[in-house]
Amino acid sequence: MSLENPNAIEVREAVKRYGNFTALKTISLSIKDNEFFTLLGPSGCGKTTLLRMIAGFEDVSEGAIFLYGEEIEGLPPHKRPVNTVFQNYALFPHKTVLDNVAFGLQMRGNSKADSRKKAGEMLELVQLSQFANRKPSQLSGGQQQRVALARALAPQPKVLLLDEPLSALDLKLRKAMQLELKHLQRETGITFIFVTHDQEEALTMSDRIAVMSSGELQQLGDAREIYESPRNMFVADFIGETNLLDVSVDRIESGQAVCHLDGGHALTCPAIEDVTAGLNVHLSVRPERLILTTGPDTDTGMKATVRENIFVGTDITTLVDLADGPQITVRTSNSARGNERIFEPGSPVFVNMEHGAARLLVD
């Protein structure tokens, strides 16, 4: 970290305790300037706690948080140049939409007229100009969401914190808002820290993702890394859908681990640290990286029987029983090519892994 270009946020060995309960166990991470950064994890993983610590609503039990190189612990929320979009928006019910957006500007010392003018521009940005004089309760959920966003962006914070802001919206609106948020972040150049439990949302929007569970950072990386190279069982299981198979490692050969399934079928996949011959580990493979064929396509083809085909619109999910093995899931795209690889239930098939699709994981 150089002084000329410090990180937007640097969390250094931060711990949060509530009495005997440790909500956050020694987290360290850096969030870059202009980044769309996501804290992803199931409820209770500590992601919101971390966000509230950055906003100043919770103090840090141990460690420190830096904002552009300056330590902010001890500063009350109203003295931190960060703004929050709250989960349930927290719009001031007795103020008009315009005055809600103008509030932060006025508190920063702008005149009433100036604040309202700038607030009007913010409303234009989120396409709500015609609702400026309404009360928040007269707006739909999606509109309230955009008011909350405009209100938090209006004072031009150094960092914008978003606490599951899309969770109350319906699917279609959520998808539209995801893109809108992403564009807004690029246009304004403000660092966004986004909290969500929705892995799809995180993958769609983020430059980088921090996956958290039970108060710990599990993995930090961009969407592709997190999805394709999960570092542990939790990340593999939490992000997207995956097949987890128990395998035993036979030997390591030039960076490849040769292992076999319980049923005896041999497989080869990239070796990882900590994996040695004789170890029982897990193998993770995404359903869309598996291909069904009538004959063994490659030497990795595993004998199986089709149990069920489930039509899910864009894809067809097929459940197959491996010979002497567990049930696994195969996803095939609903396309002319894909449909050639769909077989009736009961058909004997071979399950083939795409090259490099399998990944070993240690407990």
Place this chain on the structure above:
Amino acid sequence: MAGGATSGGNAVTDTYKEARNWLLLPAWVTLSFLVLAPVLLMLVYSFLTKEFRGGVIWEFSLAAYDQFFFDRGLFGDDPAQIEWTYIAIFWRSIWQAGAATLLSLAIGFPTAYFIATRPEKQRVIWVFLITIPYWVNLLIRTVSMRFLLRDEGPLNSFFMATGLVDGPVHMINTNFAVQVGLFYSYLPFMVLPIYAAVERYNFTLSEAAADLYANKWITLRHIVLPAVKPGVIAGCILVFVPSLGSFLAPDLLGGAKNFMIGSLIEEQFKGNAGNWPFGAAASMILLTMVLIILVIYARAQARSDKEAG
């Protein structure tokens, strides 16, 4: 109402209407016997002629109102002049009650806010503690207050013992003593409605204000207060109205000089010296005044709501 208007002749609606009328009956009976009847009785009595040993003669007279507002000399035959004695008592009552209300608000709001921000399980205990003194009769509490405030009472002993003052601070039989008495009598009426309002308040709004650079004072004034305003207003009305008509605190703590309307009315019905029509007239004037104040308030409220909306 809306449903009935569109389908008036409908059998189902008629049954519904009938059922509703029966269900409303207890409310109407209660209101008629406990509100309407006493007020009408008082209105009628205020226009009757007084009997010297209390009671009334059933003969129409404006004498009571005349006595309240005009002075016609000792024998009643001088030209009428405005009588300021009773108007002054009214005026004093209004500002005494107003001062007591402000005092209750100043102490009651932080108290209510404190209770509402405790962990949920503790709140019941705090509310319970607030109500404990009110298990003791108001008369006994007011008399005790008299002892507390006396020149040689414990408060003055404490002040002198700590060297804060040389001689006793004279508190009994002053306006201050009356206000303290009223404040103490009606404080829970201020605390409880404000507590209920603050408890319902969404504290995320305070966080949002702090997040948008508002300090605690601005947050309280511009975000919390507007949200809990109905509770504050209910509290102020609940303290102001009974304070205005109170007679215990002014009698026992204010002495003869600090007479209030409540005491004036009380005297008219006590023993043989009273004047029932005059007491009834004073009550009617008090009632009218309270109504006027409430109507003015309601109008102002409706206007500010309209402007804000």
